[in-house]
Amino acid sequence: MVALTLTRKLAILADAAKYDASCASSGSEKRDSTKSGGIGSTEGSGICHSYAPDGRCISLLKLLLTNFCVYDCAYCINRSSSNVERARFSVDEVVQLTLDFYKRNYIEGLFLSSGIIRSPDYTMEQMVRVARTLRETHLFAGYIHLKVIPNAAPELLAEAGRWADRLSTNIELPTDSALENFAPEKRPSEIRTAMARLRGKLDETTPDKKPTKAKPEKFAPAGQSTQMIVGADTADDNAILTRAAGLYSGYKLKRVYYSAFSPIPDASSRLPLSPPPLMREHRLYQADWLIRFYGFDVPEIVSGGEGGHLDLGVDPKLAWALKHRASFPVDVNRADRELLLRVPGLGINGVDRVISSRRHHRLTLADVARLTASIDKVRPFIAAADWTPGGLTDDLRLRQKLTPQPKQLELF
Amino acid sequence: MLSVRLERLNDFDEWRGKARRLLVAGMKPSQLVWRVGSEESGLFEAGDDMLPQADGPIGSVPRQFIDLAASVIQHSDPERFAVLYRMLWRLQQDSQLLANAADADTVMLTKWASGVRRDAHKLKAFVRFRAIDDRYVAWFEPEHYTLEATAPFFTRRFAGMVWGIVTPYASAFWDKENLRFGPGGTKKDVPSEDAVEDDWQTYYASIFNPARLKVAMMKSEMPVKYWRNLPEAQLIQPLIRNARQMEQDMIDRATTQPPARHLRQKAREMPEETHDIQSLSDAAEAIGGCRRCSLYEQATQPVFGEGPQDAEVMFIGEQPGDQEDLAGRPFVGPAGQVFDEVIEKVGIDRSRVYVTNAVKHFKFVPRGKRRIHQRPDSGEIQACKFWLNLEREFVKPKIVVALGARAAQSLIGKAVSISKMRGEPIELEDGAVLYITNHPSYLLRIPDVEGRARERAKFAADLELVRDHMALLRQH
Numbered sequence: 025m026v027a028l029t030l031t032r033k034l035a036i037l038a039d040a041a042k043y044d045a046s047c048a049s050s051g052s053e054k055r056d057s058t059k060s061g062g063i064g065s066t067e068g069s070g071i072c073h074s075y076a077p078d079g080r081c082i083s084l085l086k087l088l089l090t091n092f093c094v095y096d097c098a099y100c101i102n103r104s105s106s107n108v109e110r111a112r113f114s115v116d117e118v119v120q121l122t123l124d125f126y127k128r129n130y131i132e133g134l135f136l137s138s139g140i141i142r143s144p145d146y147t148m149e150q151m152v153r154v155a156r157t158l159r160e161t162h163l164f165a166g167y168i169h170l171k172v173i174p175n176a177a178p179e180l181l182a183e184a185g186r187w188a189d190r191l192s193t194n195i196e197l198p199t200d201s202a203l204e205n206f207a208p209e210k211r212p213s214e215i216r217t218a219m220a221r222l223r224g225k226l227d228e229t230t231p232d233k234k235p236t237k238a239k240p241e242k243f244a245p246a247g248q249s250t251q252m253i254v255g256a257d258t259a260d261d262n263a264i265l266t267r268a269a270g271l272y273s274g275y276k277l278k279r280v281y282y283s284a285f286s287p288i289p290d291a292s293s294r295l296p297l298s299p300p301p302l303m304r305e306h307r308l309y310q311a312d313w314l315i316r317f318y319g320f321d322v323p324e325i326v327s328g329g330e331g332g333h334l335d336l337g338v339d340p341k342l343a344w345a346l347k348h349r350a351s352f353p354v355d356v357n358r359a360d361r362e363l364l365l366r367v368p369g370l371g372i373n374g375v376d377r378v379i380s381s382r383r384h385h386r387l388t389l390a391d392v393a394r395l396t397a398s399i400d401k402v403r404p405f406i407a408a409a410d411w412t413p414g415g416l417t418d419d420l421r422l423r424q425k426l427t428p429q430p431k432q433l434e435l436f
Numbered sequence: 437m438l439s440v441r442l443e444r445l446n447d448f449d450e451w452r453g454k455a456r457r458l459l460v461a462g463m464k465p466s467q468l469v470w471r472v473g474s475e476e477s478g479l480f481e482a483g484d485d486m487l488p489q490a491d492g493p494i495g496s497v498p499r500q501f502i503d504l505a506a507s508v509i510q511h512s513d514p515e516r517f518a519v520l521y522r523m524l525w526r527l528q529q530d531s532q533l534l535a536n537a538a539d540a541d542t543v544m545l546t547k548w549a550s551g552v553r554r555d556a557h558k559l560k561a562f563v564r565f566r567a568i569d570d571r572y573v574a575w576f577e578p579e580h581y582t583l584e585a586t587a588p589f590f591t592r593r594f595a596g597m598v599w600g601i602v603t604p605y606a607s608a609f610w611d612k613e614n615l616r617f618g619p620g621g622t623k624k625d626v627p628s629e630d631a632v633e634d635d636w637q638t639y640y641a642s643i644f645n646p647a648r649l650k651v652a653m654m655k656s657e658m659p660v661k662y663w664r665n666l667p668e669a670q671l672i673q674p675l676i677r678n679a680r681q682m683e684q685d686m687i688d689r690a691t692t693q694p695p696a697r698h699l700r701q702k703a704r705e706m707p708e709e710t711h712d713i714q715s716l717s718d719a720a721e722a723i724g725g726c727r728r729c730s731l732y733e734q735a736t737q738p739v740f741g742e743g744p745q746d747a748e749v750m751f752i753g754e755q756p757g758d759q760e761d762l763a764g765r766p767f768v769g770p771a772g773q774v775f776d777e778v779i780e781k782v783g784i785d786r787s788r789v790y791v792t793n794a795v796k797h798f799k800f801v802p803r804g805k806r807r808i809h810q811r812p813d814s815g816e817i818q819a820c821k822f823w824l825n826l827e828r829e830f831v832k833p834k835i836v837v838a839l840g841a842r843a844a845q846s847l848i849g850k851a852v853s854i855s856k857m858r859g860e861p862i863e864l865e866d867g868a869v870l871y872i873t874n875h876p877s878y879l880l881r882i883p884d885v886e887g888r889a890r891e892r893a894k895f896a897a898d899l900e901l902v903r904d905h906m907a908l909l910r911q912h
Contacts, residue, residue: 031638038642056592061612065593071561072657074668076644077676079653086643105694124632125639127572127597128565163596200733213724216736220762270734273802274761286647287686297687300647316804377537384536391538 028111034121036111040091040102041137044194045251045283047072049083049132049167052189052246062163063127066189070167071132084135084169085125089113089150093139097196097207098292099256099285102139106290112141118154119162126166133167133189134158140173148176148184155187167246174210174218181218185225185243190278192249193218198267202257206294219275222248226276247278254308255301256285260332265311265322272316282308307334314341317372318365337427342368345405352417353407357386368426369401401426438463442472442517445605446581448506455521465525470517497527500534504549510556511548512580519544555580560589562662563601566630572599573626575665583608584617591615602626623665633667640668646679647686716745716830719823723796728819731797731812736761741792741827748906750790750833751775752824752843754875758807761798767791771877775839778876778892782899784906790831794846795820817846828866834909836868837902840875858898861905869905873898 028036049070056065072081090112091102101108122134136154140147151170158164170188172181184191193215197203200212222244229243250271252264268280284300291297311334314320318341328343329335335343345352345368354363356378364375377395381387389411393399404416404426416422440454458468505520523541527533534542555578565572572594576583583601587608590599600609602621609616654672663669713719720740726732739756742765751767759769767775779786795816800807812820824846828836838844844852847870848862854874862870874895882888 031635034635035638035642038639042643042645057595058592061596063594063596065589067589067592071557073561074640074666075654075658076640077651077654077672077679078645078648079650079657080645080648081657082640082643085639107695121635125636127594128567128630128632128636129563129574130636211724213732213735213737217764220736220764224762267734269802270800270807273800273805273807274736274758276805284648286645287683289686291686299683302648302650322802380535381537384532387538394538394543 030117030121033111033113033117034087036109037088037091037113038086040088040108040139041086041135043101043283043286043288044086044135044137044171045080045281046135046169046192046249046279047081047083047086048190048246048249048279049169050246051278052167055165057163057165060163060165062165063123064133064163064165066132066165066167073130073132082130083132084167085122085131085133086135087113087118087121087137089118089136089138089147089154090141091139092141094142095140095207095209097210098294099196099206099253099288101288101290103292105292108290115150115153115157119157122158122166123162123164126164131166133169135169135171137171138173144173144175145177145180148173148180152180152183152187155184159187169246172218172222172248174214178221181221182225182243185222186241188244190246190249191222191244192251193222194251195219195267195271195280196251196253197257198252198259198264199257202259206257216274219248219250219271219277223275248275249277249279249281251281251283253285254282254305256295261304261308261311261329261334262322262326262332264308265315265325268312269315269322280312282312303336304334307336307340311340319362320344320366338423339368341366342401342426346423349417352405353413354405355407356392357382357409367402367405369396369398369405371397437469438467439469439471440517442470445472446510446584448509451505451509451517451520455524458521459524459528465518465522468518468521470514470521472514472517495528496531497524498531498534501527504534504545506585507549507552508545510552510581510585513548516548519548552580552582556582556586558662559583559586562658562666563590564665564667565599566627567632568627570598572597574599574601575621575623575626576601576603577661577665578603579661581605587615587617630667637668637671641671641675644675646675646682649676649679649683651676713826716827719826719830723823726796726823728822729797729816731795731799731816734800735797737764738796739764739766739793739798740796740823741790741831742766743790743792743831744788745831747788747790747831747833748909749784749788749835749837749902750792750828750831751837751839752847753791753793753839754842754877755793755795755812756798757809757877758798758800766793770880771875774876774879778896779899782896782903784899784903790827790833792824792827794824794843796823812842814845817842821846828868832866832868834868835871835902835905836864837871837873837899839873840878843875844870844872858894859901861901871898871902871905 050068052066054067057063070083072083074082076082091108092110092112093102093104096103096105118136125131136151138147138151155168155170158168168188169190169192170184172184172191172193174193195215196207196210203210203212225243226247252267254264271277271280282305284302284305285296286300287297311325314325315322324344325340326332326334328340328347334340345366351366354367361375361379364370364378374396378387378392381391381395386409389408392402392406392408396402404413404422440458442450442454444450501523508516508520519541523545526541533539536542559576559578559582563574563576565574583603583606590601591610596612598611600607602625605620607618607621609618713722723738723740726738739760753767756766757769757771760766776786795812799810799812801810836847838847841852841854847864852872854872857872864870874891879888879892879895882891
């Protein structure tokens with residue numbers, strides 16, 4: 025077998041990693057390299073250092089340690105039955121690439137995942153070694169995200185959390201039956217048990233717990249996340265969001281990432297070979313946001329669409345409002361925060377601005393227009409000092425009026 | 437008209453010094469023209485040399501204004517000094533002006549501040565260092581005058597590196613100890629290439645997913661004006677041109693024969709079939725694959741019973757809670773702690789009892805970051821009876837204690853009233869004796885201290901009967 029060049033390995037193992045949507049480099053502890061004289065910092069918010077033409081941010085060097093894998097998950101480019109070209113990095117190669125890229129300000133840090141080789145423990149041990157070498161040998165203080173191999177030994181998870189900012193375990197598919205169908209070697213309850221274990225470790229290190237004598241050992245300060253593939257199986261949006269809400273509440277996840285299933289080279293014949301459902305993915309992110317920050321629950325959000333699916337034509341909040349017009353108009357000068365948050369076109373910042381400005385004077389429609397990004401969307405759903413929407417709220421053509429007109433495909 | 441001259445483009449302290457003196461002199465905003473550097477004065481403008489030299493604090497302004505002004509001063513709009521002074525002037529009358537997000541000056545300043553914030557952010561994001569030996573140098577063209585205020589970010593991040601950033605209007609250098617600023621420069625001041633850029637371009641091309649082309653999104657986050665200094669940007673056009681073809685190739689490529697390596701790999705064994713269950717530990721393993729009702733879909737894992745296989749007494753709760761679900765063990769949460777306290781006090785040896793639940797998966801509804809317990813329904817209780825029966829068969833307890841109405845229902849097949857049935861043992865078909873009492877979580881839910889103490893005493897009294905019964909069995 026001819027040895028691959030480092031550049032060729034990079035091409036293969038970055039290509040293999042691109043189906044993982046997570047790129048966040050935010051939410052970790054504040055630290056820098058002023059004292060250590062090494063390199064690296066994390067200051068709360070992450071930085072996107074570049075964007076690929078797919079519109080996705082490039083923040084972390086996202087790599088697989090290897091794309092050899094003993095599992096045969098139908099949706100995965102690295103499944104053992106695929107004829108994709110295989111490669112494997114050494115620990116030092118990943119460490120060197122990370123440092124070279126970081127020193128040129130290309131990246132915020134490393135996101136390392138891996139196919140399963142030999143055993144879950146062996147694979148996890150290799151990944152942990154990359155993180156440990158970066159931290160201990162090179163005094164690297166940048167961001168590290170490690171993928172957790174569900175069955176790996178608890179000691180390895182504990183060490184992973186010591187070096188990494190974030191850990192993640194992918195739930196992969198929204199229902200257990202789909203996962204068993206597409207990923208015969210994965211056990212849904214093993215994946216959830218891994219998340220439960222991480223939550224246990226995270227709880228131990230949360231400062232507001234009862235004071236213990238010893239300062240708790242550091243554990244993944246940016247918490248844990250997961251990813252669900254959308255559109256590979258037949259699950260509807262209701263199933264996806266129900267799963268997500270269950271995960272948020274059970275394991276204190278920072279994020280659930282939704283990844284529209286993309287056709288992959290040498291795909292299994294059991295999968296939809298069509299362009300990825302990008303709009304559906306986008307709507308799921310919006311719905312996820314509304315559930316986490318706007319006080320909506322899953323049945324409410326899903327009720328905006330039809331048959332368990334979100335409305336692809338308009339955003340989920342507008343879809344909900346259009347079906348619940350009796351709740352509108354909301355008076356911007358009097359309504360409380362919870363109600364304002366339900367107005368289409370008013371975000372959290374917009375609502376905060378409305379609440380602070382109305383202390384000074386009664387808000388007119390023009391005032392509201394200055395406080396929000398899209399007054400057209402807001403107008404039918406609010407009353408202001410000089411404005412009531414009258415019949416507009418109940419206008420049968422309202423949905424049509426507020427739906428963006430389809431644009432011509434973009435030429436470049 | 438009075439012409440106010442500033443030496444530097446973005447020095448907040450310099451502007452503040454001038455502004456204080458102007459305010460002391462009572463100069464109205466409309467009387468002033470602000471000039472910076474060598475910018476020429478208008479024909480009818482007077483110099484500001486005549487202003488009072490008093491440079492002390494004048495009245496107070498909100499902290500928010502200071503922060504806003506320190507940011508806005510870096511903006512490239514020539515009007516920034518004038519609008520800041522006008523805001524300072526107006527704040528003397530209305531100190532709450534900045535809270536009025538609908539005021540035109542507030543809107544303008546806020547917009548400029550966010551422009552500066554965005555530019556500083558792009559500086560942090562899009563600087564690309566090139567290495568010469570052990571030094572790292574970058575050329576960057578910011579939209580505003582953001583280098584000085586942003587440079588400390590780079591010293592914190594690259595403390596152990598010697599680096600420099602050159603922009604058209606200023607430059608910054610770090611030698612691992614000191615941060616210095618110098619004059620502006622040109623692109624020629626930095627190396628034209630770096631060997632690592634080839635790998636970076638390889639990475640950029642490989643991480644791109646041609647099936648997800650979203651050019652507008654990329655351009656809004658990485659505006660075209662930055663592209664000329666980004667080594668990866670020269671790949672953008674060819675990647676976009678080939679994207680549709682690459683996607684089609686992926687779709688067209690039929691599935692090929694799996695490699696031999698795959699065929700050698702043995703799929704992992706499926707969970708044990710239930711007809712192989714010969715012991716308690718077989719059952720504990722087989723339950724991992726339980727699909728008898730839908731609760732497995734949301735729960736972390738099944739929670740099987742725990743305790744010695746020859747236990748005389750089996751306690752049966754309703755279902756695992758949040759903590760039990762996470763840990764995979766019964767009675768480890770708050771209700772389990774109450775249970776432990778009471779049986780210890782009553783004098784039952786915890787290590788000699790078997791504890792389990794009528795339903796083995798946690799049932800809940802998500803509420804934000806918490807999971808709210810839901811009662812299992814009769815169907816779920818019925819479905820899970822399979823596992824409870826196995827536990828009873830293998831352990832053969834002489835005494836069974838139902839904790840709560842649901843557990844009792846599972847055992848005798850009908851709804852029960854605890855208050856009517858507690859303290860009265862019932863004989864089950866297999867000869868075991870059933871005691872019924874409250875679930876310990878019931879004690880936790882009673883709000884008043886008195887009521888809680890009363891119910892706890894009743895609970896303890898029920899368990900005393902169990903203790904006495906156990907002692908009786910041992911005498912035989």
